[in-house]
Amino acid sequence: xxxxxxxxxxxxxxxxxxxxxxxxxxxxxxxxxxxxxxxxxxxxxxxxxxxxxxxxxxxxxxxxxxxxxxxxxxxxxxxxxxxxxxxxxxxxxxxxxxxxxxxxxxxxxxxxxx
Numbered sequence: 001x002x003x004x005x006x007x008x009x010x011x012x013x014x015x016x017x018x019x020x021x022x023x024x025x026x027x028x029x030x031x032x033x034x035x036x037x038x039x040x041x042x043x044x045x046x047x048x049x050x051x052x053x054x055x056x057x058x059x060x061x062x063x064x065x066x067x068x069x070x071x072x073x074x075x076x077x078x079x080x081x082x083x084x085x086x087x088x089x090x091x092x093x094x095x096x097x098x099x100x101x102x103x104x105x106x107x108x109x110x111x112x113x114x
Contacts, residue, residue, distance in 0.1 A: 001104040004081040011077040025064040026109050032057040033106035061102040
């Protein structure tokens with residue numbers, strides 16, 4: 001995850017539009033990580049009630065990864081980190097990998113904020 005994140009940040013360079021997309025991604029990751037971290041605290045009934053919202057946060061994370069990856073690819077960058085994460089259309093396990101990476105990005109954002 002550290003190598004993927006480093007590759008992503010290096011591609012952002014001094015491109016303000018890329019940084020805006022990255023900040024949107026971090027916000028989506030933080031929102032998703034908060035929901036996911038609380039998941040084990042909920043009862044089965046609460047999980048059933050909150051599951052559509054959790055899914056929406058996860059979808060937002062994926063959308064933000066896709067937008068940043070497409071933008072960077074369109075500006076001449078390799079965006080290999082996005083290919084490494086994979087696409088849920090190719091393998092459902094990639095959705096979990098993307099969610100895990102989002103939680104890691106949220107963790108890094110929290111540590112860097114001190």
